[in-house]
Amino acid sequence: MKSRKALFTFAAALSLVAAQAGAKVSQQEADALGKTLTPVGAEKAGNKDGSIPAWTPEAKHGPLSGEFPHNDQIDGEKPLFTITKANMAQYADKLSEGHKKLLSTYDTYKMNVYPSHRLVDWPKEIQAATATNAVNCEIEGTDELNNCKAGFPFPIPKTGAEPIWNHKIKWRGEAVTRYNNQMIVQSNGDYQLTKIIEDVQFPYASIKNPVPITKGNGEYLQYLSRVVAPPRLAGTFILVHDKTGTGADGRAAWLYSPGLKRIRRAPTVCCDNPYEGTDGHQFYDQVDMFNGVLERYTWKIVGKKEVYIPYNSNKIGGNKTKYKDMVRPKHLNQDLPRYELHRVWVVEANLRPGTSHTFKTRRFYIxxxxxxxxxxxxxxxxxxxxxxxxxxxxxxxxxxxxxxxPEVIYHFDSGRYFITAAWNEDKPIDGTVNFKEDYFTAASVQKMTTK
Structure with missing residues (x-):
């Protein structure tokens, strides 16, 4: 009986892997890209009542450096309505559980809802590469990609891991430098500021020299961060090479600590290990909303849904907002965020038996x-x-x-929250940078620390 049960379990596991592999779509399905679908897979049309408009991409404009987010038309708009604790039931079907929790917990929390705009566009090269990926790119399990090049790997997703990979390896420019300012905000509104400068290169999602992802060979990101303040953390460096695959194959990382004065391999730059300098308020796999390996979870697409999400957030992300204006006790100053109704992919991740993570279940709105x-x-x-x-x-x-x-992590057990990826009082993304071939190496970082 035991052997029969084990055989059934093994067969079921093989069936799951088979279902998750070969995620490329037919040419007939892919032909919808650029027609009923946008070139990267969204529905071109708006919704029935017009509260979500049709996709109207904004043409490329502006310099690659020094450009804070702004749009004169959008930035001058007034809210259509405000969601509060008193009226949240009226909008419950379009709210995430996290927003419901904030609204029901804090009388001072609100969501100002504005007209929706769908302006995001992508370089033509990325659009063309996405169409090619649709019929060629495959995924095995949750972390092994094959036959993917430059564009979104899965514009017409079939499994839960695929929308996450679209997020992880999307086009963000050839290489960038950005300020990542972070604040741990206490329940009374006091906060501690940490300043980080990040250099990132994107070998996969490159137009100039794309590095394809094939099975066993798919480095898609090179990352180096250095802390510049406060003094107790200044001089800390984290170097990361991300590629497809699981465990050590999926990420190689190094940490330089001023106290040790040397760079060393850091196997704990993963999953629910606390990110350096955040005092446990952010896990490594919460950076950029989610990054790192997917292997600890099973992933499923719950469906597509209309949800109020922060969007066209120029006010809170621009240089006219200071950090002291952003921070309030318990939650952000909710006069600043802009919420719009958008269609999102809802993806749920559930912890696999035999693995561990602080989060048993995670629900993503993409x-x-x-x-x-x-x-x-x-x-x-x-x-x-x-x-x-x-x-x-x-x-x-x-x-x-x-x-x-910015990005915000609310901790409901303590009443604290964590702000990250803010640049308001420094500089926005610089997309003009070019890094030397050996820049993202442990030897290069060691040299930087001795200058």
């Missing part, structure tokens, strides 16, 4: 136009919502991409 994760509900082992991640999406027509500025 914008259909940009494949950017806007919201994440994080549940603990009691199936209670434990944390909530909110990414304020901005359109960047200078680079032709979208990103989240």
């Amino acid at each position: 914008d259909e136009d940009s494949w950017t994760i806007g919201l994440v509900d994080d549940y603990d082992n009691r199936d209670q919502i434990f944390q909530f991640q909110e990414g304020h999406i901005i359109n960047a027509p200078n680079i032709q991409t979208a990103t989240t500025v």
Whole structure:
């Protein structure tokens, strides 16, 4: 009996792998890209009542550096209405569980809802590569990609892991430098500021020299961060090489600590290990809303849904907003965020038996136009919502991409929250940088620390 049960379990596991492999779509399905679908897979048309408009891409414009998010038309708009604790039931079907928790917990929390705009566009090369990927790119399990090049790998997703990969390896420019300012905000509104400068190169999603992902060979990101303040953390470097695959094959990382004065391999730059300098308020796999390996979870597409998400967040992401204006006790100053109704892919991740993570279940809300994760509900082992991640999406027509500025993690157990990816009082993304071939190496970092 035991052997029969084991055989059934093994057969079921093989069936699951088979279902998750070969995720490429037929040419007939792919032909919808650029027609009924946008070139990267969103529905071109608006919704029935017009509250979500048709896709109207914004043409590329603006310099690649020094460009804070702005749009004169959008920035001058007034809210259509405001969601509060008193009227949240009226909008419950279009709210994430995290927003419901914030609204029901804090009388001072509100969501100003504005007209929706769908402006995000991508370089023509990325659009063309996405169409090719649709019929060629495959995924085995959750982390092994094959036959993918430059564009979104899965514009017409079939499995839960695929929208996450669209987010992880999307076009963000050839290489960038950005300020990533972080704040741990206490329940009384006091906060501690950490300043980080990040250099990132994107070998996969490159137009100039794309590095294809094939099975066993798919480095898609090279990352180097250095802390510049406060003094107790200044001089800390984190170097990361990300590629497809699981475990050590999926990520190689190094850490330089000023106390040790040497760079060393850092196997714990993964999953629910706390990110350096965040005092446990952000896990490594919460950076950029989600990154790192997917192997600890099973992934499923719950469906597509209309949800209020932070969008065209120029006010809170621009240089006219200071950090002291952003921070309030318990939650952000909710006069600043802009919420719009958008269609999102809802993807749920559930912890695999035999693995471990602080979050038993994670529910992701992924914008259909940009494949950017806007919201994440994080549940603990009691199936209670434990944390909530909110990414304020901005359109960047200078680079032709979208990103989240800032990102916020609400900790419901303590009343604290964590702000990251803020640049308001420094500089926005610089997309003009060019890094030497050996820049993202441990030897290069060691030399930087001895200058």
